[in-house]
Amino acid sequence: MAPIRQVLSFATGLYRQRAYMAYAGYLRREPMALLQLRPGREDPYALYERFRRQGTMVATPLGSWVTTNHRLCGAVLRDRRFGVRPEGLTFEADEGFDASFLGKNPPDHTRLRRVAAPAFSAKQMMDYAPRVEETVAALLGRAEATGQFDLVSGLASPLPIAVITDLLGVPDADADDFARYGAAFGSAVDGVRSLSHAARLQEAGTALTKLFEGLFALRLREPADDFVTRLIDAEGDQVRPEEMLPMCILLLIAGFETTVNLIGNAVNALLDHPEQWKALCADPEAMAPRAVEEVLRFDPPVQRAIRFALEPVELDGKPVRRNQAVVTMIGGANRDPEAFPDPNRFDIQREQTGEHLAFSSGIHYCVGAPLARLEATVALRMLAERMPGLQRAGATRRRNSQTVRGPIRLPVRVG
Template identity: 60%
Template sequence: MTGRAAQLRSAARFASRLYGEQGRAAYHAYVRRVPFSRLRFAPGRDDPYPIYEQIRAEGPFIVTPLGNLATVDHALCKEILRSRRFGVEPEDSTGPDEDFDLSFLNRNPPDHTRLRRLVAPAFSPRRMADFRDGVERTVAGLLDDAAGSGELDLVPALASPLPIAVITDLLGVPDADGEAFTRYGVALGGALAGLRSLRHAQEVMTAGRDLELMFAGLFDLRRREPHDDLISALVAAEGDQVQPQEMVPLCILLLIAGFETTVNLIGNAVNALLDHPDQWAALVADPGLAGAVVQETLRFDPPVQRTARISFDDTELAGQRVESGRFVNVLLGGANRDPAVFCDADVFDITRTDGADHLAFSSGIHHCVGRPLAELEATVALRMLAERMPGLRRAGAVRRRNSTLIRGPLSLPVTRGTASVFNR
């Protein structure tokens, strides 16, 4: 009875903190109308771009309700992301939160450098060439499965199962349960911006526990039977380049990042194309433009909307004093529509020539290591979708993720249309 009472008290304290923080955020959003806080709630959560422009109009930086800073200025975002005097955790930090350890994503050098270097070869140009055929086969199979229905939800039909299949293959997860991995990805990815409810907290705990058990079993298997996969490489480096307690967080990071970036990139791309029928028609006429669609989507509506850095020193940027230990929220979605960098920044144009400098994958030492794989998957998916479903159009309203950090559709109903051509 004592143990049960302690659990209840702990749950009550957690709920009090969680909902108290949400209440304060709602006050700042709805009563004080603070733009940064309004990004967290509808309609700002559903369409943050008008709010980014309000923030831009206030100057290079705004002060958040917690006393930190935020910016949508592209030049400042890029400078902060590339500066070695800003980090993802305090310079004297003893390590990330054990309850939600995202490996090198929330570590500074030298640990960041060591762990990133360990996985980087898995995303080399040679490995991407090896993956292309497998990605094409997976997309073809998913589109074949969708051929029998006039209407489908693009997220569970294509955008979600593709990255799950690819990242579990890269890791070396045999007989992966796609539906379970999708649940894990959604739960853990949604927690990157903070827990939303007690139910969400339970989903995150369950996902973390299940993945920890699965990866621990895989480590044991690959110690006995090594294969040509990333988990085998981690096991081979255990005790030298990576410590045993670092291996599960590293695999979970790769799973979340491999899923979240690609599923939302594909979903956002198709959503933007259907919002702009002329751009969809251009892709259908020339499916070779799929790579350009990917880059323009990353600029126009990126899957990751923001990140944060903490200053190691007292410094000054654009006339703003930034004290040591102060966080700066780098609003990537706003920076990618900075009119000082991008012509007609609010226009989705797959033929634009000035979009290469987007910050969708961050910049500096934390530039996304999996970028080549995400771009490959999305490019192949969009090219084959245009080839095999040229009559694609909406069949219902988009339902978006409930997150201010990760942006993408949970549901995107479409119909193949009368012009669909399968099995060319």
């Protein structure tokens, strides 16, 4: 009977929360609730402007603070008086899985990040570049043969999966399963949406655990030049045994989610602005890196980050209690007119007058940022070189998330 009671309790809490969000969003028009509903998925930027008009620090009905101010978002993300979790709270109490160093404060964050960081160094990016170009060429070759394809499933998704499987050392035979299970975990960034969603997550967790445990055993017998081998070598002094699996799952999710949505958002924005697509096609080598930076500012794949005050703090005259949350709306901060002139204009030739926050800032700055930039830059450059006549071939479908923004379906034709 205990498992049945647990399921009933979970379902009751889940659907009570969904009912409250629908009430608060559609009836009371609260921006925080609307961000979790269809209006927020389609255009969160209009809701960010509502917050901006209310001030630099806005109190929410749930007891947190929200800011879309670029200066304040950057300050909170860099301030050591804020952490990614409240003081004294273990991961079992506040989330469904161990998010490795992404969900930890120093010193554990520092220790684990130090193990992961070398895999994303400048030298490693030089080593990955040929693999990225080879993968993009093969994917575009298949797409050209069909004449019409889904940009997400045909390019944006398989590219980072191919690279992250190489990085981790996952055998090719497991790559498709790896992608499916990684996407399931990525879909839970905002929490579990239904009982069927919870079941898919449980299935993915069981499968990924089996996959990585098998990979750990393989690399113990047959070491290779990959991250899992280096992780095994670091076990004991730098990484505890129970921390190895969460770190691999984190790198899978982060390595996949950021890049697939960055590429999807980039092509979506470029097709929405034909003059910008023409500018990219006129000089792909020079303009692709600039296009990536403008997309990261204009429509970033990660829209927000939450920080908790580790001690009482005052921000712009507003008191933040110990363990109180501050939601930094990165998507809104990247369109703050105080930081970026004419911020709602998409312009890949824009002079970068400020630092966007698409990869966060401070000690939690995205460790995989160099790889995401490399993959997106190569994808846009080669897409512009080989398919300058690219155009839409159907409706775009966006993912159901307020934290991670990107299309899950973007039909295009070669033209």
